[in-house]
Amino acid sequence: MKIAVATSDQINADHFGRTRGFAIYQWNGADPEFIEYIETNINPESKHQWYQGLSILGDCEVIIAAQAGMKAKYGIKKANLKLVEDEGTVKEVLERFIAHERFMNKPL
Numbered sequence: 829m830k831i832a833v834a835t836s837d838q839i840n841a842d843h844f845g846r847t848r849g850f851a852i853y854q855w856n857g858a859d860p861e862f863i864e865y866i867e868t869n870i871n872p873e874s875k876h877q878w879y880q881g882l883s884i885l886g887d888c889e890v891i892i893a894a895q896a897g898m899k900a901k902y903g904i905k906k907a908n909l910k911l912v913e914d915e916g917t918v919k920e921v922l923e924r925f926i927a928h929e930r931f932m933n934k935p936l
Contacts (some may be wrong), residue, residue, distance in 0.1 A: 893911070
């Protein structure tokens with residue numbers, strides 16, 4: 829699965845609608861593999877630019893962001909993407925998401 833982490837500095841998870849880019853990872857059950865960093869080219873001071881971020885995520889299945897506004901959440905859901913809100917570094921939020929996915933998909 830492809831995972832997009834909202835991050836302006838490629839270190840910390842960021843607000844979805846204000847992020848300057850997304851770190852894209854591929855995860856197939858082993859360690860996540862960094863694919864690329866995609867810039868959003870938004871003005872982080874303006875409101876309601878979430879659709880620009882959403883439009884560049886292509887075939888990603890999961891978005892991890894520190895926060896997302898109500899309109900962004902609606903757009904993400906309508907695009908059939910999974911939104912995970914978590915704060916910390918890109919590495920931390922990615923590790924927590926993967927640990928949770930592994931736990932939830934363990935056989936009973």
